Amino acid sequence: MARSLAILLSLVLAGACKPPPPAAQGPRPRIVSLQPNATEILFALGVGPNLVGATRYCDRPDAAKAVPRVGGILDVSLEAVLAARPDIVVGSPSVLRGHLADMLDASGVRRVPVVFETADDVETGIRAIGAGVGREAAAEALAASYRADLAILAGRAARTPPITVLMVVGRNPLVVAARSSYLGDLLARMGVTNAASSDTMPYPTWSLEQVIRAAPDVVVDGALEAGDLPAHLADAGLTAAREGRVVRVRDEALLRPGPGTGKAALDLADQIVRAVNPAPVPEPAPAPP
DSSP states (O other): OHHHHHHHHHHHHHHHTSOOOOSSOSSOOOEEEOOHHHHHHHHHTTOGGGEEEEOTTOOSSGGGGGSOBOBOSSSBOHHHHHHTOOSEEEEOTTTSSHHHHHHHHHTTOEEEEOOOSSHHHHHHHHHHHHHHTTOHHHHHHHHHHHHHHHHHHTTTTOOSSOOEEEEEEEETTEEEOOTTSHHHHHHHHHTOEETTTTOSSSSOEEOHHHHHHHOOSEEEEOOOSOSOHHHHHHHTTOHHHHTTOEEEOOOGGGGSOSTTHHHHHHHHHHHHHHHHSOOOOOOOOOOOO
16 A cells, blocks of 8 residues: 555656646647547547547547556546656546546646536537647537537437337346437437336336337347347337347447447437338349340
8 A cells, every 4th residue: 555655656746847738738748538438539539649548448449449548437547547647638527536636737737527428518528628639620520520410310210100219228137218318318319209208217227018018119229238139029029029120229339429429320210210111122123025
C-alpha cells in the first residue's frame, strides 16, 4: 500500500513540475479516454493515434483495442492514467470528479466531461470533444452527418397499423428496452410501437409470459450473450418467433450512443419493415420457346 501511494505521489509531483498544457497542446495532444463512446468519437475525428489510454470496454473501432488499458469505467486505475502522461482526459462527469479530478488538475491535465445517455447527447458530445482536442471543424462535420441520419430515421418504419416491436437486450434473464430507455427512444423515432412502453424502468426484466401477452409483431435481438433467442421464443409459443420475425442487431453501434448510431438505427428500421413485409419472390422467367 505504502509503495503504491509513493508511486502515485511521484507521478503527481512529476506532472506538477511541468506547466499546464493549453486546450489541445499543439497538433498531437496525449489523450486518455474513459468512455467507449468518447473513444469512438476520437477515432472518427482523426485523433485515434493520440490515444495513450482507454478503458477495457473501448473496442470500437478495431484500432481502439490496441490502445493501452487504464481499467474500466467505474474502476479506473489512477496510477495507469497518470503513468500515460496525458494532456487531456475525456470521460463522464461522474468519473472525472473527486480524487481523480484533484490528481489530474494537480498534474495540469485538462478534463473534458461528456455525457452519453440519449441519442441527442451524441451531437453535444461530438462538439465538446472536438473543441477539447482542437478538431472543431471535423466535429461539426461529424455532428452534421449524425444529425442527418437521425432526421432520415424519423418515421422510417412507420406503417398503418403501427408495427409493435419488442427489443431484447439480455437473454438470461430476459431484459427488454422500454420507452424511457435510449433504445426505446430510437424505436419511437422509427415510428414503431414499443411492446414494453408501459414499463417505467428503462430496461425491465420480463418473463416469457409477458412476452407472449405482449404479442409483438417483431422481436429485435440486441443481446450480447450467446444463445438462440428465436428458438427459445418459438418454443415458448411466440407467434413472431415461429414465423421468423426475429431480427438480429447487425451493427453494435446501435447499442451505445455514438457516431455510428444513426446509420445502425436506419439499418434496424429497414430490417423491422422487411420482417413484416418480406420482399416478394420474383416469378421465374418463362422458358424460351
